[in-house]
Amino acid sequence: MRISVFGSTGSIGESTFDLLQRSDHQVVALTGGRNVRRLAEQAIALKAELAVTAYDDCLPALREALAGTGIETAAGTQALIEAAERPADWVMSAIVGAAGLAPGFRALKQGATLALANKESLVTAGPLLLAEAERHGARILPVDSEHSAVFQALVGEDISAVERIIITASGGAFRDWPMEKLATATVAQASSHPNWNMGQRITIDSASMFNKALEIIETREFFRVAPEKIEVLVHPESMVHALVGFRDGALMAHMGAPDMRHAIGYALNWPERAELPVERLDLAKLGALTFRAPDAARYPALRLAYEVMEIGGTAGAAFNAAKEIALDGFIDGRIGFLDMATVVEEVLDEMSARQGLCNSALSLDTIAYTDAEARALASHYLTKVTN
Numbered sequence: 595m596r597i598s599v600f601g602s603t604g605s606i607g608e609s610t611f612d613l614l615q616r617s618d619h620q621v622v623a624l625t626g627g628r629n630v631r632r633l634a635e636q637a638i639a640l641k642a643e644l645a646v647t648a649y650d651d652c653l654p655a656l657r658e659a660l661a662g663t664g665i666e667t668a669a670g671t672q673a674l675i676e677a678a679e680r681p682a683d684w685v686m687s688a689i690v691g692a693a694g695l696a697p698g699f700r701a702l703k704q705g706a707t708l709a710l711a712n713k714e715s716l717v718t719a720g721p722l723l724l725a726e727a728e729r730h731g732a733r734i735l736p737v738d739s740e741h742s743a744v745f746q747a748l749v750g751e752d753i754s755a756v757e758r759i760i761i762t763a764s765g766g767a768f769r770d771w772p773m774e775k776l777a778t779a780t781v782a783q784a785s786s787h788p789n790w791n792m793g794q795r796i797t798i799d800s801a802s803m804f805n806k807a808l809e810i811i812e813t814r815e816f817f818r819v820a821p822e823k824i825e826v827l828v829h830p831e832s833m834v835h836a837l838v839g840f841r842d843g844a845l846m847a848h849m850g851a852p853d854m855r856h857a858i859g860y861a862l863n864w865p866e867r868a869e870l871p872v873e874r875l876d877l878a879k880l881g882a883l884t885f886r887a888p889d890a891a892r893y894p895a896l897r898l899a900y901e902v903m904e905i906g907g908t909a910g911a912a913f914n915a916a917k918e919i920a921l922d923g924f925i926d927g928r929i930g931f932l933d934m935a936t937v938v939e940e941v942l943d944e945m946s947a948r949q950g951l952c953n954s955a956l957s958l959d960t961i962a963y964t965d966a967e968a969r970a971l972a973s974h975y976l977t978k979v980t981n
């Protein structure tokens with residue numbers, strides 16, 4: 595297959611790189627951000643046609659690193675779009691944040707299969723993305739571990755027989771912390787995941803459960819199930835990734851070691867299963883797995899996810915944008931860990947009262963407008979929290 599990877603230098607990108615190195619697929623485009631040294635190494639190792647950095651000021655370094663290799667170089671947002679237009683059969687969408695939407699959207703337009711790690715695409719533009727795929731006969735395959743698990747549990751099943759979808763949550767870095775201590779959580783503490791090795795932003799989102807909040811909305815958008823059918827279950831071991839409950843009472847669980855090469859490899863080889871370099875679980879050695887209901891007071895992000903689905907329209911875009919700004923604020927030391935949820939809730943409240951979020955028809959323009967408004971408002975609330 596001809597393959598492109600967007601966000602190649604990140605955590606999902608590196609896992610994809612690992613699988614591609616073991617394959618004979620033809621690599622078209624690899625994209626990254628500031629880590630141009632790694633982007634160049636990957637492009638050389640995979641004999642890519644093109645390497646793109648998202649940032650203009652990183653282009654000279656990328657050019658220098660790839661001088662004499664014959665690999666094309668480019669930079670900037672438009673170059674990312676153009677890279678997504680290059681004919682490819684399979685495209686990995688693994689840029690972090692709302693920035694991942696546009697290239698993925700464009701890849702669908704040329705009919706490529708989109709392996710979707712970038713959950714923000716579905717949260718902000720789910721119905722548009724699915725319609726675009728349908729319009730161009732393209733396919734979206736989930737890569738997020740829970741959604742890959744649900745997808746696998748649904749093979750050969752009728753979605754109308756699904757009673758509930760349960761996605762698991764590790765509980766993140768602070769799952770065993772007393773509530774009173776959460777306000778003092780530092781960025782370093784929040785950036786360490788108990789089970790998964792991931793980028794910093796999703797790792798912190800895991801600690802605050804904003805990651806799970808995004809995933810609830812992602813579940814609703816991808817599988818088109820009603821919000822009340824979606825549940826979250828805290829499962830500290832991260833071995834069961836999701837469960838699907840059917841109307842006859844059967845519960846199909848998907849298990850595997852916490853290694854994203856499984857979900858990526860599944861999407862890469864779909865509809866077949868190929869051998870993958872992931873650990874085989876020894877259940878006797880594991881002995882026991884534990885599950886508990888999430889504590890609503892500890893994780894306001896979960897409640898906000900259901901509010902967003904209730905509002906509909908561009909509320910997902912507002913929610914995600916506000917979350918991205920609040921996360922920036924926490925990482926930069928401007929607000930505390932618990933303030934992130936406060937900022938996001940304030941933005942949602944204000945925007946749904948002021949703009950009637952559900953009334954604006956979903957389009958790339960209304961999403962971009964809502965995203966910008968939510969970012970501006972969240973930045974304003976950041977300063978309010980700080981003062």
Ligand SMILES: NC(=O)C1=CN([C@@H]2O[C@H](COP(=O)(O)OP(=O)(O)OC[C@H]3O[C@@H](n4cnc5c(N)ncnc54)[C@H](OP(=O)(O)O)[C@@H]3O)[C@@H](O)[C@H]2O)C=CC1
Pocket residue numbers: 600601602603604605606607625626627628629630648687688689690691693694711712713714737738739790791792793794795796854
């Ligand atoms: N990591 C995981 O296991 C999982 C991740 N996901 C989702 O996958 C996506 C990627 O996550 P993860 O790999 O952890 O993230 P990382 O932060 O590790 O990697 C992000 C990638 O995107 C690039 N990038 C960052 N900002 C921009 C931008 N503005 N424009 C273009 N490229 C940019 C980075 O470049 P550089 O580093 O060179 O600056 C890097 O290549 C997220 O949406 C996340 O929610 C979903 C499930 C699991």
Ligand SMILES: CC(=O)[C@@H](O)[C@H](O)COP(=O)(O)O
Pocket residue numbers: 738739740762763764765766790796799800801805806854
């Ligand atoms: C690997 C993956 O899919 C992540 O989204 C993971 O789910 C994060 O772990 P949490 O369950 O802690 O959010």
Ligand SMILES: [Mn+2]
Pocket residue numbers: 738739740809
């Ligand atoms: Mn996940």
